[in-house]
Amino acid sequence: MGIYLDNAATSYPKPPEVYEAVYKAMKEIGANPGRGGHKLSLLASRIVFECREEIASFFNIPDSKNIVFTSNATEALNLAIKGILKKNDKVITSTIEHNSVIRPLTKLEKELNIKITFIQSDNRGSINPDNILPYLDDNIKLIVLTHSSNVIGNIVPIEEIFYHCKKKGIITLLDAAQTAGLIPIDVQKMNIDLLACPGHKSLLGPQGTGFLYIRSGLELDTLKEGGTGTESSSIIQPLELPERFESGTLNMPGIAGLLAGIRFIKKTGIENIRNHEIKLMQKLIEGLKNTKNLKLYGSLVPEKMTSTLSFNLLNLDCSEVGFILDEVYNIYTRVGLHCAPLAHKTIGTFPSGTVRVSPGYFNNEGDIDEFLKAIKEISERH
Numbered sequence: 001m002g003i004y005l006d007n008a009a010t011s012y013p014k015p016p017e018v019y020e021a022v023y024k025a026m027k028e029i030g031a032n033p034g035r036g037g038h039k040l041s042l043l044a045s046r047i048v049f050e051c052r053e054e055i056a057s058f059f060n061i062p063d064s065k066n067i068v069f070t071s072n073a074t075e076a077l078n079l080a081i082k083g084i085l086k087k088n089d090k091v092i093t094s095t096i097e098h099n100s101v102i103r104p105l106t107k108l109e110k111e112l113n114i115k116i117t118f119i120q121s122d123n124r125g126s127i128n129p130d131n132i133l134p135y136l137d138d139n140i141k142l143i144v145l146t147h148s149s150n151v152i153g154n155i156v157p158i159e160e161i162f163y164h165c166k167k168k169g170i171i172t173l174l175d176a177a178q179t180a181g182l183i184p185i186d187v188q189k190m191n192i193d194l195l196a197c198p199g200h201k202s203l204l205g206p207q208g209t210g211f212l213y214i215r216s217g218l219e220l221d222t223l224k225e226g227g228t229g230t231e232s233s234s235i236i237q238p239l240e241l242p243e244r245f246e247s248g249t250l251n252m253p254g255i256a257g258l259l260a261g262i263r264f265i266k267k268t269g270i271e272n273i274r275n276h277e278i279k280l281m282q283k284l285i286e287g288l289k290n291t292k293n294l295k296l297y298g299s300l301v302p303e304k305m306t307s308t309l310s311f312n313l314l315n316l317d318c319s320e321v322g323f324i325l326d327e328v329y330n331i332y333t334r335v336g337l338h339c340a341p342l343a344h345k346t347i348g349t350f351p352s353g354t355v356r357v358s359p360g361y362f363n364n365e366g367d368i369d370e371f372l373k374a375i376k377e378i379s380e381r382h
């Protein structure tokens with residue numbers, strides 16, 4: 001089958017419990033959660049409720065009603081950004097953000113004349129809180145930052161940055177696409193007002209899952225309106241969370257899988273998952289450092305990164321490297337810009353991009369050995 005090293009895009013494989021939970025939810029329950037009071041519908045609602053509760057306890061969210069299920073991190077980010085920002089509002093973000101942040105912001109720049117300030121990271125992709133402090137003032141409505149770059153994996157010191165934002169009354173939105181399930185996140189301790197997460201990456205759930213946490217007291221416009229299974233006599237969208245933002249049938253089988261994924265992480269221990277991935281990254285970085293004609297990007301300190309690494313061979317385009325890895329070695333990586341063009345401009349790899357390699361919990365040291373052997377051969381042959 002090959003070696004999957006593209007976990008920054010989506011994690012694979014999932015724990016066996018996740019496949020079983022999805023199958024069971026489809027085969028044995030099947031009904032629509034929150035619609036109708038029959039036994040199967042109640043069982044479906046129970047799964048959704050339990051997943052919300054599990055997420056709340058995992059991220060120290062005071063009330064699980066403030067968790068809104070979405071189909072991925074992109075939808076969660078769109079809901080947060082478009083729900084909060086109004087005409088002429090000011091927003092801070094950074095140059096290492098994913099397009100799921102940059103594109104909604106640039107759309108609102110055109111349509112609502114919002115003002116965007118981009119905090120420049122250094123050429124290794126690190127963001128220094130001291131560079132942000134001068135921009136923080138009480139005219140800023142929102143700050144939106146990624147917890148970790150999906151190109152170079154460096155972890156952003158969010159707790160320190162958001163502490164200062166809070167003092168200025170700036171609403172904080174964290175894009176935890178690359179960290180949720182891998183790095184502990186406490187929304188209260190870290191002053192996170194809005195937390196956007198995919199369910200399908202390190203939370204180990206199926207594709208088509210994600211959520212947004214919305215702190216109590218924040219008012220957001222809806223991204224979509226429709227049936228919620230509540231207040232059906234009214235033709236106006238309900239105000240209560242989570243239904244206000246969950247119009248339409250939920251991905252119940254996906255949510256069942258996400259619940260199983262989070263329970264797997266709890267059972268295994270997030271620190272054990274992290275330590276295993278750190279070991280893989282140490283081996284990977286050391287091996288690539290010893291490969292001729294190869295340039296590595298980012299901080300290269302596994303403890304300060306997620307399990308995502310970018311590199312280029314000096315004499316071969318990254319798309320060719322990815323193609324050979326796939327075709328000849330059955331090793332699956334991702335090449336190009338990874339939906340983060342500004343990050344590549346920052347590290348000097350725009351427009352061609354990099355080879356991105358991202359191991360996950362289910363990879364082992366043998367996978368890394370195979371990968372390093374393949375890269376060494378490719379580099380020597382070209």
Ligand SMILES: Cc1ncc(COP(=O)(O)O)c(C=O)c1O
Pocket residue numbers: 008009071072073074075097098100146148149150175177178197198199210
């Ligand atoms: C930093 C970052 N933000 C947002 C996203 C979007 O996540 P999703 O694919 O769940 O919409 C990604 C996906 O790779 C990402 O890496």
